């Protein structure tokens with residue numbers, strides 16, 4: 001049975017929630033979708049019974065801090081474990097070219113060359129093009145560009161337990177995608193707030209959506 005385990009549902013500057021990220025889990029393994037923005041990713045994984053050392057497939061939807069920086073903390077924890085003599089299986093990271101470049105730049109500016117070499121020896125980056133298909137833990141994923149107005153962002157479609165799932169990231173939905181929605185049983189999208197709260201939080205100004213605006217599509 002395939003499961004979606006939410007690790008966080010907070011927005012990019014949430015104080016009391018962890019940033020939005022989740023795991024798709026089955027008998028074969030764990031597929032981490034985004035990493036949040038801090039070392040709390042390790043704690044959140046622990047809380048749902050997942051050892052960070054057992055994550056071998058990661059998708060980064062886009063290069064915003066609250067989706068990508070948790071990855072750096074995962075790298076730090078992994079490097080410590082390796083220094084203590086443990087062996088870690090290779091990690092596949094699926095992301096678009098902008099996210100890939102941002103990960104590499106962060107590593108370049110904040111970490112010594114030895115650390116970068118160690119991570120490079122462990123990580124296999126799969127730089128995604130629109131429409132690329134990969135099988136991860138026995139599940140077929142099609143990754144696609146959500147045509148975001150800010151930084152380049154990818155979502156994916158897949159079938160979990162015979163139901164079609166569409167994951168659309170966190171930006172205001174682009175109307176060019178509306179036709180795609182019709183073919184799915186479940187659509188996951190990170191809405192910013194309730195429609196009634198729009199006047200307080202200004203979701204659209206922040207290039208996000210309200211729950212009502214998404215569900216009406």
Ligand SMILES: [Zn+2]
Pocket residue numbers: 062064170
């Ligand atoms: Zn974002």
